[in-house]
Every structure is written in structure tokens, then in C-alpha cells.
Amino acid sequence: MxxxxxxxxxxxxxxxxxxxxxxxxxxxxxxxxxxxSHVKLPGPSLREPNVYEFGTPYKQMLDELRRKDPELYKRNGILPMLKRNAAVKLAPQRWQDNAADGxxxxxxxxxxxxxxxxxxxxxxxxxxxxxxxxxxxxxxxxxxxxxxxxxxxxxxxxxxxxxxxxxxxxxxxxxxxxxxxxxxxxxxxxxxx
Missing domain, CATH: 3.40.50.2300 (Response regulator)
Incomplete structure (x- = not known):
């Protein structure tokens, strides 16, 4: 490629x-x-999203949401999404902060x-x-x-x-x-x- x-x-x-x-x-x-400005994942309601800083490891998000409400986050697809993301890279990156990536x-x-x-x-x-x-x-x-x-x-x-x-x-x-x-x-x- x-x-x-x-x-x-x-x-x-x-x-x-x-x-x-x-x-x-x-x-x-x-x-x-x-x-x-942050990573926002669906929460129990529209007014209660799960908000993380860019750079927070996907594994940490996954573990935290598993502790909060594993059924909810499995049903809405967030746990499988975070599992996939963690297999691809360590943590989310913000476009505006990563100009040094080349x-x-x-x-x-x-x-x-x-x-x-x-x-x-x-x-x-x-x-x-x-x-x-x-x-x-x-x-x-x-x-x-x-x-x-x-x-x-x-x-x-x-x-x-x-x-x-x-x-x-x-x-x-x-x-x-x-x-x-x-x-x-x-x-x-x-x-x-």
C-alpha cells in the first residue's frame, strides 16, 4: 500500500x-x-453521556463501563466497540493535537x-x-x-x-x-x- x-x-x-x-x-x-473536545460515549440517558479525555486508554473505558452497567453497554454496542478499538490502538487521539504524527x-x-x-x-x-x-x-x-x-x-x-x-x-x-x-x-x- x-x-x-x-x-x-x-x-x-x-x-x-x-x-x-x-x-x-x-x-x-x-x-x-x-x-x-472530549470522547463522548452514550450513557444511561442523552443527558448522561460518559465523557473521557482523549488519551484515556480504551481498556480503561471498557473496564469502567463494565463495572457501571454491563448489560446496558453490551446491549447498546459500546462494550464491543471499545473491545474492537482496544485491539486497534491504545487510546483515542484528537486530530488537532496530533500534527506531529506526520x-x-x-x-x-x-x-x-x-x-x-x-x-x-x-x-x-x-x-x-x-x-x-x-x-x-x-x-x-x-x-x-x-x-x-x-x-x-x-x-x-x-x-x-x-x-x-x-x-x-x-x-x-x-x-x-x-x-x-x-x-x-x-x-x-x-x-x-
Whole structure:
């Protein structure tokens, strides 16, 4: 695999981590991030989310929620999600705080507001490398079933991009064909490092 990918979602680590897990299993060089101020996981009610700092190990979240209410968090899919996440990496990372991770060739977001944040963040950075980065938004509803569908779609698109010599030369054709085949509208932008 020749390109480096980032998967970015808001604050609950579901969509980006589902895509990260799938791409990692397929041998891609991939990382994942959230953009919120905290990691927020569903709690017993909408007014009572479980809130964690970025960098809190997934295992710690998993153990804590198992102690709180194992049936609730198993039923709503949070325990399996955290188990998957812990198998992929130690802890959630925040996009804005991880500029030192190097650069990516392609960044995927899974909702438009996150796309806007990533584009703005990249535009506000110093562009010392003069290296292109493609940012693609693939809109995916934030639930476990749609996250799995979104991950497979992201994998399809990554495979198409990775099959090119240079995505810069063929990205319009790749995205148009993808939109037609999957009946999904994509947003994309190009920025620089």
C-alpha cells in the first residue's frame, strides 16, 4: 500500500475506528482521530453521556463501563466497540493535537462538520512540505450498522486510490465513478502540508 490514510470522526470513536480496524486488517497504513473536545460515549440517558479525555486508554473505558452497567453497554454496542478499538490502538487521539504524527496522503471524514474542521485545520497550518493532502467526506450515520457499511465503502475508495500512480491525476474520475456506483455524494478538498 503506497498511501497513508487518516480516518476522522467527531467524538465517539465509532465510525473512524471501524474504518481504521478494517483498513488495518487489509494492510493499509492508517490512523484514526476524533475532533471533539472530549470522547463522548452514550450513557444511561442523552443527558448522561460518559465523557473521557482523549488519551484515556480504551481498556480503561471498557473496564469502567463494565463495572457501571454491563448489560446496558453490551446491549447498546459500546462494550464491543471499545473491545474492537482496544485491539486497534491504545487510546483515542484528537486530530488537532496530533500534527506531529506526520502527514497523510488522504484524510477521510464521516460527517460534514468534521470535514469542515479538518479542512480549516489543514489550511491554517504552515505549509512547509508543499505536499498535497486529499480530504474526502463520506457521510455516514453514527450507529454501529452504518459505521460498518461506511468502513467498507471507505475501503473500496482507498483501494481505488491506492491502485493509481498518483491520485492527483485521477481523483475526479475515481470519485465520480464511486458516487455513481454507490449512490453516495462525496465532498472533497485538497490542502497542503
Amino acid at each position: 503506497k498511501f497513508r490514510y487518516a480516518m476522522v470522526c467527531s467524538s465517539n470513536q465509532n465510525r473512524s475506528m471501524e474504518a481504521h480496524a478494517l483498513l488495518k486488517r487489509q494492510g493499509f497504513d492508517v490512523s484514526s482521530y476524533g475532533t471533539g 502527514f497523510f496522503d488522504v484524510v477521510f471524514t464521516f460527517e460534514e462538520k468534521v470535514f469542515d474542521m479538518v479542512v480549516e485545520d489543514l489550511h491554517n497550518r504552515d505549509h512547509v512540505l508543499k505536499k498535497c493532502v486529499l480530504i474526502i467526506n463520506l457521510e455516514v450515520k453514527d450507529n454501529h450498522e452504518e459505521a460498518a457499511v461506511g468502513a467498507r465503502l471507505a475501503l473500496d475508495l482507498c483501494q481505488e486510490i491506492d491502485a493509481t500512480e498518483s491520485w492527483e491525476d485521477s481523483i475526479d474520475d475515481i470519485l465520480t465513478a464511486f458516487e455513481k456506483q454507490h449512490r453516495r455524494k462525496l465532498l472533497y478538498s485538497i490542502s497542503y502540508y
